[in-house]
Amino acid sequence: xxxxxxFDDCLCExxxxxxxxxxxxxxxxxxxxxxRFFNLQxxxxxxxxxxxxxxxxxxxxxxxxxxxxxxxxxxxxxEWIDQGHEVCIITGRPYSVCEVSRRWLAEHGLDRAKLxxxxxxxxxxxxxxxxxxxxxEDYYRMQFxxxxxxxxxxxxxxxxxxxxxxxxxxxxxxRENDLPGSNYIRCxxxxxxxxxxxxGE
Ligand SMILES: [Mg+2]
Numbered sequence: 001x002x003x004x005x006x007f008d009d010c011l012c013e014x015x016x017x018x019x020x021x022x023x024x025x026x027x028x029x030x031x032x033x034x035x036r037f038f039n040l041q042x043x044x045x046x047x048x049x050x051x052x053x054x055x056x057x058x059x060x061x062x063x064x065x066x067x068x069x070x071x072x073x074x075x076x077x078x079e080w081i082d083q084g085h086e087v088c089i090i091t092g093r094p095y096s097v098c099e100v101s102r103r104w105l106a107e108h109g110l111d112r113a114k115l116x117x118x119x120x121x122x123x124x125x126x127x128x129x130x131x132x133x134x135x136x137e138d139y140y141r142m143q144f145x146x147x148x149x150x151x152x153x154x155x156x157x158x159x160x161x162x163x164x165x166x167x168x169x170x171x172x173x174x175r176e177n178d179l180p181g182s183n184y185i186r187c188x189x190x191x192x193x194x195x196x197x198x199x200g201e
Pocket of ligand 1: 008009010151
């Protein structure tokens, strides 16, 4: 089988880190559980300039390397790889953070997973003009059996694969979203994801 796995807030606790940055830089104290919008500018009610600063800070090497692993992510992905499955991490991060992203994966035992950079959030001011290494037309030629994704803004990348099972990593910003179809299943943690895949449902 082939797996699409999102990076931020599936493999690592990115939004938790951003809540700390917003508090440190702008004195905005929003508990993680109250991050109701995937767009962090809306979530923290930031000006355009503040948002830009927040994103730049969150993409600095030391900060990216410090992201906590989401419990169980590495163990489950390695189990799948050991079983002969293919794990493709498809991130919306800009390609400029490729090296540090690979380093984070290596430091968390995930160097056997493939890593692709896809322009998922191109209309967002921070990502505009960024480079990516996976072209949209090449992405659309890839087949997947399962996708693990937290962002409702990325669900449109699954519309062409009606057989795909999308395991939605439950986060405060997607809890109230209606899911697009019966092939979407909410999962609260990696144990649930592992069980879902093992059960073949
Ligand atoms: Mg994500």
